[in-house]
Amino acid sequence: MSKAIEFYFDFTSPYGYLAAQKIEALAAKHGRSVNWRPYLLGAAFKVSGASPPMTMPLKGDYMRRDFERSARFHSVPYRQPSQFPVATVAACRAFYWLQQKNPAQAVALAKALYHAYFRDDLNISDAENVVKVVASVGCEAADVRAALGDQAIKDRTRAAVDAAIAAGAFGSPYIAIDGEPFWGVDRFEQIERWLAQGPF
């Protein structure tokens, strides 16, 4: 029995978005499933001491260019969000709320949130925009609003973020397969070899 691919990502991460377009096909090709595990890079950066790359001299300029070029390279539609990066805690809470109710629908929500942010330029740090996206996958807006303020959902989200960091996640995408960590959509070649041949 193959274990699932653990897919950690932040909804504001361009490389997480690119990975999200490809990971299910890759997993399916090798008979694996995917556990979608959104988390908060900001919390990981507090532990690692990293700075958001976009705020860094030299690196920030490069990253913006690389986001768009990498999207073209992978043939994925991409529009640099006008607000970037943004806080994704509301998006995470919506995901973990829905996951309890309907895991498949939660995956659809994750894709819809990425679509909204990186194609439609919807600011997903705004809770009302998150509500709209959740409604678009078939939930009642009033239920989502209630969930986003629910302490149990906040706690569940916090626990998921803590678990991601405990699993070693410090970037996005951070992908663990059979306990082996891979950081970045640019590790998909190595992931492909791992899935095909096992440890190398």
Next chain:
Amino acid sequence: MSKAIEFYFDFTSPYGYLAAQKIEALAAKHGRSVNWRPYLLGAAFKVSGASPPMTMPLKGDYMRRDFERSARFHSVPYRQPSQFPVATVAACRAFYWLQQKNPAQAVALAKALYHAYFRDDLNISDAENVVKVVASVGCEAADVRAALGDQAIKDRTRAAVDAAIAAGAFGSPYIAIDGEPFWGVDRFEQIERWLAQGPF
């Protein structure tokens, strides 16, 4: 007339070492030459505000694993140096001294320095070890020792480091082609497409 590939790297960088094993074949395949431009990541980190990844919680653990796995992935012999990372200013000075005298020999020296550090575990922060490596590519040890203390060589090295950072370099390898920057040996696929097809 195709322009050269500008190859910026630090001698203590594992990914720079991996890139150094592959870049000439890639360039030759597409009728390009390579300008080898060692520089000092520490100077770039002062500008960008980055920390050496190995010192960072979470990321450091991942990096060590990824260095060795990436070397296996690229079929490049690799031994994690027992002193890591190290200061590479002496290595850079030797390179820029030799480049003035014999550019082709300087490229051979760059390869020999990487070989010494990442295969033979020679601590290349030690000037006497750098002298040994330069001697191995055919120079007189006494000449190298004199050069390493020469203010003109120090100035030339400093200017090369400043020029690298002015060109946008913040990591290793940092590769510029036709003015387009690519960071990381994991951008070789994109570089390959760029060289084959031009801008994408």
